[in-house]
């Protein structure tokens with residue numbers, strides 16, 4: 001009974017993350033600075049400023065949790081809500097993530113949320129962090145990180161979950177996963193994300209040593225895509241965004257593995273009547289192996305919460321409805337839509353799993 005009510009609570013909280021917020025004003029809308037034209041309204045919350053440009057379909061999202069944009073529970077939650085809002089508004093196809101605080105993109109986890117807090121709070125906080133990662137990494141929007149300041153640990157996690165990273169050329173703005181030096185062990189999904197970006201050996205070294213890369217080294221190792229003078233970060237991010245958005249459908253909605261594989265024959269893009277297939281279905285026909293990728297993307301702890309041990313495809317098939325498995329969730333892409341039953345199901349699955357997870361000491 002206690003477990004059932006725990007599940008219901010977790011499910012409610014995940015579906016309505018704003019229920020977790022304390023003292024936050026959401027959904028404020030005001031004219032954008034210097035704007036006023038079509039779509040030039042900005043909205044957001046106390047800690048996340050959103051400057052949408054409906055004409056280009058791009059919104060600039062600024063973290064503003066001074067002085068260092070530490071990822072407090074409130075900031076994490078507000079980021080998730082703002083992204084969700086933009087994803088649900090079909091006007092928008094891309095988001096530029098940047099900082100409103102001078103010299104710091106994001107200082108990572110707010111250590112005051114972890115140190116000396118009770119296990120229940122830590123669990124709630126960590127859930128919010130994973131929620132943000134899932135929301136960004138699986139976003140249907142193209143995300144470009146305009147990194148205009150220091151970007152350690154959790155800040156780097158946000159940057160890594162974007163499609164493209166532009167870093168300001170300032171030796172003080174170092175980027176990397178340095179949490180090992182704080183005695184925090186990166187979860188497997190974070191290690192995987194690092195490996196996907198900078199390769200196995202470089203990740204192994206950088207994670208173990210807790211390396212923070214200055215701009216030139218970050219560029220060399222492939223952690224960022226561009227290093228530009230500080231006053232050009234935003235404009236370069238916009239140019240990058242234009243490049244990504246210029247890719248025609250379905251490619252633009254399936255960036256990630258699809259980009260590295262061959263184009264689909266037309267008969268896989270269109271059904272017998274010549275109608276274009278939904279991107280996710282076309283992708284599955286082209287690359288059935290992506291279903292497998294999707295399975296791999298499930299957090300082992302999450303799967304273990306349901307299954308009692310490490311996930312295998314057979315075991316997952318036993319618990320997931322066929323329609324979930326029929327739809328691939330592509331790495332870093334859009335195969336999932338917020339409104340889709342698959343997404344709802346995943347949320348529920350996650351809620352269930354978190355309720356089963358043992359509390360961290």
Ligand SMILES: CC/C=C\C/C=C\C/C=C\C/C=C/C(=O)SCCNC(=O)CCNC(=O)[C@H](O)C(C)(C)COP(=O)(O)OP(=O)(O)OC[C@H]1O[C@@H](n2cnc3c(N)ncnc32)[C@H](O)[C@@H]1OP(=O)(O)O
Nearest residue numbers: 070107108109110111112122126150152153154179185186
């Ligand atoms: C429940 C979770 C359980 C388990 C998690 C499991 C796995 C997690 C794996 C990885 C996730 C990621 C982990 C992290 O993100 S850990 C955080 C790592 N962050 C850092 O190492 C950054 C530390 N900060 C800095 O390097 C500098 O502050 C920075 C370069 C960002 C800015 O420098 P600046 O000179 O401008 O400011 P400071 O004077 O240094 O700082 C101002 C003020 O802010 C306080 N501060 C700094 N960082 C943090 C932080 N991360 N959390 C909370 N507070 C922070 C700093 O102490 C100063 O405070 P005060 O002295 O009171 O003014």
